[in-house]
Amino acid sequence: MSWLEQLKRSLVIARKDVWIYYAKGPVMVFGLIFPLFLLMAFTIGRNMTVRDLFPGLMGMAIFFTSTAVGPAILPWEARSRTLERLVTAPVEVWALLLGDVFASFVFGILISLIPLAVAVVMGVEVIHVVVFVLGMLLATFCFASLSILLSVYPPTDVPATVMMLSSLVRFPLVFISGVFVPVDELPGWGRAISSVSPLTYFVDLARYSISGISYYSAPVDLAVMTVFAAVFLLAAVKLHERFLPQRFS
Amino acid sequence: MDAIQVKDLTKRFRSFTAVDHISFSVVEGEIFGFLGPNGSGKSTTIRMLTGIVKPDEGTAAIMDHDISRDPIRARESIGFVPEMANAYVELTAWRNLMLMGELYGVPRREREERAGDLLRRFGLYERRDDQVRGFSKGMRQRLLLCMSLINDPPVLILDEPASGLDVESSRLIKDVIRDLNRAGTTVFLTTHNIEDASQLCDRVAIINQGRIIAVDRPEALRRMGGGLHCIELNFSGSVSENELSGFTCVREVRRSGDKLRLYVDDIDMAIGCIADYSRAHDLRILTLNTLAPSLEDIFVRLTTGVESDELAGAA
Secondary structure, three states, X not given: OOHHHHHHHHHHHHHHHHHHXXXXXXXXXXXXXXXXXXXXXXXXXXXXXXXHHHHHHHXXXXXXXXXXXXXXXXXXXXXXXXXXXXXXXXXXXXXXXXXXXXXXXXXXXXXXXXXXXXXXXXXXXXOOHHHHHHHHHHHHHHHHHHHHHOXXXXXXXXXXXXXXXXXXXXXXXXXXXXXXXXXXXXXXXXHHHHOOOHHHHHHHHHHXXXXXXXXXXXXXXXXXXXXXXXXXXXXXXXXXXXXXXXXXX | OEEEEEEEEEEEEOOEEEEEEEEEEEEOOOEEEEEOOOOOOHHHHHHHHOOOOOOOEEEEEEOOEEOOOOHHXXXXXXXXXXXXXXXXXXXXXXXXXXXXXXXXXXXXXXXXXXXXXXXXXXXXXXXXXXXXXXXXHHHHHHHHHHHHHOOOOOEEEEXXXXXXXXHHHHHHHHHHHHHHHHOOOEEEEEXXXXXXXXXXXXXXXXEEOOEEEEEEOHHHHHHOOOOOEEEEEEEOOOOOHHHHHOOOOEEEEEXXXXXXXXXXXXXXXXXXXXXXXXXXXXXXXXEEEEEOOOHHHHHHHHHOOOOHHHHHHHO
């Protein structure tokens, strides 16, 4: 069967995910409110303009929305006993997972457009629009792929277990990614640590998009995010192929 | 042509061998029952046939598509209802069917026509726009069967299709299985209900501890009971099973409602003993029937090890 046919089935799975997991009031509200609250917690009392906040705000909005639901989908399907029927359909594991990634991607992009619009209305000017849009698409896909990778282990049918473990990865990443302090202002060890986070490169790119200033060059930011996305997706496919049968034992 | 071919299929989980070199084939157009106690390897076998679990050894093919080398084609040939499965309860019955049709690549017009037909056939058409959340267990099971048929598969694999259902749903599902089979669909089903297997299946395989110990027609399996006979009787007064099991020709005594079932080697000698016993205890025999061993009797004897070796040899 052609990969194009499998890709079409990925889109079917993505639509199913949106219907079932994303198009729900609490999920939407979480996607909108949570990054804003987190940002407020770290900026209140500090003299920062909306322009200063923009890279971190966009980074957190994209990161948290595109990883909000993805890790819970497979455990939830296993818990509600729909997974066995789904994985015995003529759909390759990569196509199934790509469907979940697409759904997280769409959710991440749509919700992140709201803080972007608010920032623009409040006077933030995006100078390098093409670079920013490309970076936003790439970052959202990268984080959506990470969200699927986060659900690999343990192969449980308890969504709360996976969400708790994924939070252990997601929250530290925010703190090491130059969201609150630009990378070039971090000490050497801080810069070294921040380089292992994909979020660092989007925040850096967002800063470049509005000011022309960045720690890494824009092509480097885009290239590293592409590599991260590919690694996350490939690792997710390989590991899910290995652990998926354990969800039924 | 064989619809399902299984050869030396084996699956191990660490040191435990769940399925141990099983081989069988299901001929196109037959209803094949797969019987076994809990933990015997039924579900693992089905999961290998449906491509969820990879076999450690051996091969299996559905409509000539090898499940390891060509899993997508093999799955396209299958309609599958897992044992503890559910439809998406947040979606309507109609959307569930459309979703499954799209995953199987069924063109839009075809899947809409087929979905309408299936929902009517299973008595769900009037509820097609309702969320599955409000469906009873029987309705959900009927919907799952509809979903498994949306791609008009040549092979239908059903894992305990009528388990825990009300009489109406159970009867409807069995009727549909027969109708589908008459129309040419090959059916592979597991069940705990021996009576269902006996009524529905052309052939059955009995699996125990990962090994197939018998494959044959239900009638032939009954005959494999050899010299075993069953006498069903009740007396005018209460009788202890222990007293009757003391007769030399009686192998086993089981209570069945208000009757007793005696499994005996020599029916003539056993009836003589029963008559002597009733006279000695001033009891009247109210009913006495001699029965051929049921498929259930054979199943219990095989899976508990009684005569399994000799019957496996016959299989």
